[in-house]
Amino acid sequence: MKQVDIFIAFFRSGMLGFGGGPSAIPLVHREVVITYKWMSDEEFSDVLALANALPGPINTKMAGYIGWRVGGFTGMLNALFATSVPTVVLMILFLSLLSAHKDKPWVSGMSRAVLPVAGVMMAVLTWDFIVKSKKSLGLIGTVLILVVSVIIIELLGIHPAILIAALLATALISGGKKRKEKQEKGVQA
Template sequence: MILLKLFITFFKIGMFSFGGGYAMLPLIQLQVVEINNWLSKKEFIDIVAVSQVTPGPIAINSATYIGYKIGGVIGAVISTIGVCLPSVIIMFILLKFVIRFKNNNFIEDIFKFLRPTVLGLILAAAMIIFQESVLGFKEFLIFLFVFVLSLKYKLDPILLTLLSGILGYLIFT
């Protein structure tokens, strides 16, 4: 029964989320932390952090990890399929319409309307992560240092991630 619940939960998340993984985070948190109580807020923040630095889309990484935690390997597979399947179905359905109406102004207006919605969802995810994380002075200094390096020198994100990890290791061990 838990496997069916995992599938339905992540299918709903995949079906009603627009804009990719970061836009999905508020919905994932609502379903996983608040409604189903599968994870604590701290565990959710940890999953988001790990999902950001591992290869692949954040929503899929999160779904896979949560599914594994709740239902083992089969739970991971079912959660991953659940979050991906709506996009696949929608793309097959929309493909016919996009080809047919690709130069239609109404369709272009719909996508213009969705852009700010997606931005709002991404900002909501950022606010949730910021509010729930325990950010001490040392963590803030690492963040500030890496943020300044990013803006001033346009360094590669992978290098900045590695630098953050090294600084965190040196400061906290």
């Protein structure tokens, strides 16, 4: 019965949480804390903070952890499935509808309107990353990484995912070295 409850809780929050993860958080809270009482408000806040710290969609991260906590490995898979199914089904229906009406002027107008909006959203996101990078890397480091990244992606034709993986690996390695140096200095002092 617990697996059925996990599925229902996350399916409901996935279906009603229109607009992505942030809109589904109150629904997940209602299901997990109020309806099924699987955790307290404080525990839910901790799960939310952890999910915000990790990369990826917040709704699936929360579903995976809460499902695992409540129903083990099967509960995790169940919660992830219940969270993902509504989105997949709705996307298939929506894309089928768009495909059936692709020759209509309102569909082509809507498609043309999405591109500039997505471009502006990406520009804002990029600007936020630059501002945050400037605080931690300094202006010269930020500009250097930005220029080298553009050269690698545009001129050398290397896929952005490879560049991101390389930058993450570099950050992890250099962060580990810095931690080790701090530990050694702490031991010597």
